[in-house]
Amino acid sequence: MKMNALKGAVGALGFAFVLTSAGDVAAQKQGGAMTVTYKDDISTFDPAIGYDWQNWSMIKSLFDGLMDYKPGTTELIPDLAESYTISEDGLVYNFKLRKGVKFHNGRDLVAGDIKYSIERSVNPETQSPGQGFFWQIKGFDEMASGGAQELSGITTPDDHTVVIELSQPDATFLQIVAINFAFAVPREEIERYGQDFGRNPVGTGAYKMTEWSLGQRVVFERNTDYFREGSPYLDKIVFEVGQDPSVALLRLKRGEVDVLGDPIPSANFLEELNDPANKGMIVEGGLLHTGYITLNTTEPPFDNKLVRQAVNMAINKERIVRIVNGRGVVANQPLPPAMPAYDTAFEGYPYDPAKAKELLAEAGFPNGFETELYTMNTDPNPRIAQSFQQDLAAVGIKAEIKSLAQATVIDAGGQGTAPMLWSGGMAWIADYPDPSNFYGPILGCGGAVPGGWNWAKYCNEEIDALAAKADGMAGADQVDARIEMWRQIYNKIMDDAPWVPVFNEVRFAMHTARIGGEDIFFTDPIHIPVHYEYVHAKDVE
Amino acid sequence: MLRYLAHRLAASALILIGVSVITFGLTFLIPADPVRMIAGRSASPQAVENIRHQLGLDKPIPVQYLNYVGKLARGDLGRSYVQKAEVSVLIKSRLPATLLLMAGAIFFEILLGLPAGILAATRRGRLLDRGVMIFSFAGVSTPHFVVGLLLLYVFANLLGWFPLSGFGTLSHLILPALTLGIAGGGWYSRMMRSSMVEVLGQDYIRTARAKGLSGRRVVLVHALRNAILPVIAMVGLDIGIFMSGAVVVESVFGWPGIGQLAWLAIQRIDIPIIMGVTLVAAVAIVIGNLLADLTVPLIDPRIRLR
Numbered sequence: 001m002k003m004n005a006l007k008g009a010v011g012a013l014g015f016a017f018v019l020t021s022a023g024d025v026a027a028q029k030q031g032g033a034m035t036v037t038y039k040d041d042i043s044t045f046d047p048a049i050g051y052d053w054q055n056w057s058m059i060k061s062l063f064d065g066l067m068d069y070k071p072g073t074t075e076l077i078p079d080l081a082e083s084y085t086i087s088e089d090g091l092v093y094n095f096k097l098r099k100g101v102k103f104h105n106g107r108d109l110v111a112g113d114i115k116y117s118i119e120r121s122v123n124p125e126t127q128s129p130g131q132g133f134f135w136q137i138k139g140f141d142e143m144a145s146g147g148a149q150e151l152s153g154i155t156t157p158d159d160h161t162v163v164i165e166l167s168q169p170d171a172t173f174l175q176i177v178a179i180n181f182a183f184a185v186p187r188e189e190i191e192r193y194g195q196d197f198g199r200n201p202v203g204t205g206a207y208k209m210t211e212w213s214l215g216q217r218v219v220f221e222r223n224t225d226y227f228r229e230g231s232p233y234l235d236k237i238v239f240e241v242g243q244d245p246s247v248a249l250l251r252l253k254r255g256e257v258d259v260l261g262d263p264i265p266s267a268n269f270l271e272e273l274n275d276p277a278n279k280g281m282i283v284e285g286g287l288l289h290t291g292y293i294t295l296n297t298t299e300p301p302f303d304n305k306l307v308r309q310a311v312n313m314a315i316n317k318e319r320i321v322r323i324v325n326g327r328g329v330v331a332n333q334p335l336p337p338a339m340p341a342y343d344t345a346f347e348g349y350p351y352d353p354a355k356a357k358e359l360l361a362e363a364g365f366p367n368g369f370e371t372e373l374y375t376m377n378t379d380p381n382p383r384i385a386q387s388f389q390q391d392l393a394a395v396g397i398k399a400e401i402k403s404l405a406q407a408t409v410i411d412a413g414g415q416g417t418a419p420m421l422w423s424g425g426m427a428w429i430a431d432y433p434d435p436s437n438f439y440g441p442i443l444g445c446g447g448a449v450p451g452g453w454n455w456a457k458y459c460n461e462e463i464d465a466l467a468a469k470a471d472g473m474a475g476a477d478q479v480d481a482r483i484e485m486w487r488q489i490y491n492k493i494m495d496d497a498p499w500v501p502v503f504n505e506v507r508f509a510m511h512t513a514r515i516g517g518e519d520i521f522f523t524d525p526i527h528i529p530v531h532y533e534y535v536h537a538k539d540v541e
Numbered sequence: 542m543l544r545y546l547a548h549r550l551a552a553s554a555l556i557l558i559g560v561s562v563i564t565f566g567l568t569f570l571i572p573a574d575p576v577r578m579i580a581g582r583s584a585s586p587q588a589v590e591n592i593r594h595q596l597g598l599d600k601p602i603p604v605q606y607l608n609y610v611g612k613l614a615r616g617d618l619g620r621s622y623v624q625k626a627e628v629s630v631l632i633k634s635r636l637p638a639t640l641l642l643m644a645g646a647i648f649f650e651i652l653l654g655l656p657a658g659i660l661a662a663t664r665r666g667r668l669l670d671r672g673v674m675i676f677s678f679a680g681v682s683t684p685h686f687v688v689g690l691l692l693l694y695v696f697a698n699l700l701g702w703f704p705l706s707g708f709g710t711l712s713h714l715i716l717p718a719l720t721l722g723i724a725g726g727g728w729y730s731r732m733m734r735s736s737m738v739e740v741l742g743q744d745y746i747r748t749a750r751a752k753g754l755s756g757r758r759v760v761l762v763h764a765l766r767n768a769i770l771p772v773i774a775m776v777g778l779d780i781g782i783f784m785s786g787a788v789v790v791e792s793v794f795g796w797p798g799i800g801q802l803a804w805l806a807i808q809r810i811d812i813p814i815i816m817g818v819t820l821v822a823a824v825a826i827v828i829g830n831l832l833a834d835l836t837v838p839l840i841d842p843r844i845r846l847r
Contacts, residue, residue: 129581
């Protein structure tokens with residue numbers, strides 16, 4: 001056993017530093033309220049179920065897991081765990097729980113709650129979309145198939161110790177226990193509410209939900225028993241849902257609401273961005289997101305690598321960034337820039353229609369070919385697809401645009417009936433900040449099955465083996481080697497060119513001057529879209 | 542009258558059974574797999590089949606239909622695939638806002654549509670007639686979001702007479718109801734006009750005029766009673782239409798009605814909600830028509846219900 005010495009105290013020190021680096025530290029006091037608007041109603045607050053960008057961060061404010069991330073960063077810190085150790089072989093994780101943590105119903109958190117909560121996500125009856133994340137825990141297959149009632153790999157020697165045994169080493173495991181699906185829920189409340197727990201959430205988090213008027217508003221109030229002293233800042237957050245983003249923008253300018261949960265509407269974006277009155281109110285931050293075109297590698301003509309490389313050179317990505325009002329940066333590889341293993345030295349395929357034509361001729365398509373390009377039918381995606389269509393026409397490829405509802409496009413991708421598919425509106429936002437998260441389901445062989453999310457149906461056994469090897473490198477001394485290995489994996493993938501990576505989205509968040517907090521808390525890479533625990537009201541006395 | 546009612550109710554039941562079959566059948570035409578959407582992107586094929594089995598979606602279609610109808614008979618609309626909440630609870634939570642907006646919209650439709658239609662009919666071919674018809678045409682053809690945003694910008698943002706968004710007080714209701722009322726009022730005025738023009742040409746009206754009754758009395762008492770009948774049928778239809786929600790207006794004004802629920806459910810292919818809302822709308826259309834048919838004899842004693 002070797003100590004992986006990350007004590008809670010060290011973690012606390014970590015974000016104290018983040019906070020003191022902010023300019024308005026002196027003004028930060030607990031108290032005050034903030035109103036956030038969203039267009040869509042919230043689907044659920046059940047951490048085992050909720051899996052959309054809107055409820056992701058809200059669930060993080062209501063619940064906690066063994067691990068979390070240093071605010072504004074992708075760096076892991078212990079959360080409900082106070083410390084942990086990992087065995088030499090990387091198979092046994094021993095978490096010591098923080099003492100004195102209470103659920104919102106007043107009960108103390110014990111080790112059994114952690115075991116129960118993870119098992120609940122794995123239990124097929126829960127129908128959790130996060131079930132698959134726990135594949136590495138011993139006993140997963142038995143429980144996921146409905147045979148076993150618990151995970152044999154999780155044991156609780158005492159109320160403050162959780163021991164998790166893996167069936168094989170997994171370097172991403174600490175990310176997995178930081179993911180929403182592993183958050184602690186109290187069994188008695190689940191039994192009380194059943195499937196309605198999602199509307200009656202009870203967690204250990206910084207906020208507790210005190211009101212939910214369906215379709216109208218949700219109110220979070222500060223959890224005065226929260227285990228982190230001095231956190232959160234706000235006493236109350238009101239989420240108003242069903243709010244049209246353009247109307248929400250008008251209301252924000254009148255001070256009726258404080259934060260736009262949705263992106264600034266395209267039609268108003270440039271005007272608002274350039275308006276000097278909005279200085280300091282619009283903040284910018286990268287998302288762990290990549291927008292890409294998938295090329296179905298199992299069917300002609302895209303089963304030919306030269307054709308796929310040609311398409312990579314035919315697409316004018318700069319123009320796409322202009323179409324999205326500059327809310328993105330050109331991408332040349334699957335990983336977004338904020339992700340570990342992103343290769344800054346990688347040059348990717350240049351925009352070179354002449355070269356693309358040469359490659360097509362070499363591949364046996366001197367006069368191009370006809371194909372179909374699937375896209376989701378909401379703005380700006382059809383406009384983006386039209387731009388691709390023009391680029392492709394310039395090298396002789398006639399692409400017919402299939403602009404359809406989201407679920408239909410996903411289905412076409414899954415069934416492998418889409419020769420080309422633009423991922424916009426459905427694209428991958430990372431579940432956790434690790435390069436492996438961009439591989440498995442969307443580029444690995446496991447996802448290249450009917451209904452899977454690997455829409456290029458790209459399956460390279462050699463790369464799959466490398467990926468498995470990389471994720472087996474769980475030792476603390478292997479971190480750099482592992483990241484380097486992932487960098488090579490993505491370089492190899494780009495040589496095969498199953499995708500055309502197009503751009504990485506940049507989020508522009510808008511908030512009133514009354515609400516303070518470092519810019520990064522409004523565009524947090526993990527607590528997307530807003531880190532509700534770390535923003536504060538400036539007008540608190 | 543009672544016999545008529547029993548007959549109509551029986552017919553309505555048949556219609557609803559038909560609707561349930563069609564709604565149920567439609568969900569199989571959706572070119573997407575709802576189970577995949579529930580299972581998430583990293584689900585194994587086994588996990589997907591597991592969920593399909595739990596939802597009973599692996600059973601033969603007639604069995605699925607009988608299960609669905611069986612639950613329906615007990616008032617159980619099922620649970621949302623995505624939210625896991627009971628569909629009946631979700632729909633119930635949207636009912637107050639939906640009913641209120643319906644009432645407000647019909648109020649404005651009548652308030653704007655009827656007088657305009659009557660005025661146009663009595664001044665047929667003259668400037669006023671043309672003006673009313675142009676306005677009604679514009680009202681009917683302008684998309685809801687244009688009218689809505691315009692009203693919102695002028696009366697809420699610039700003048701500040703009404704709140705920009707939300708639900709709760711009478712002042713929240715006026716702009717969304719007016720938006721719907723302007724469009725619907727256009728239809729009402731056209732319907733009222735043509736119906737009134739027709740009635741005004743009839744013999745009994747000539748007789749009434751010959752008796753020396755004032756023009757106003759002839760139009761508002763003698764002619765209106767007959768001319769209004771098609772308008773009542775239209776109100777009956779509107780009840781059904783508004784019950785299925787006014788998606789655009791609800792979204793512009795942040796109105797928590799059934800339309801937003803349905804729209805989101807369609808985005809997420811949350812089939813139980815889509816089916817629930819469709820069924821509620823169908824029931825409302827049936828009830829609306831029934832109400833309209835029952836109201837007619839109160840106004841026109843010549844019509845008896847048998």
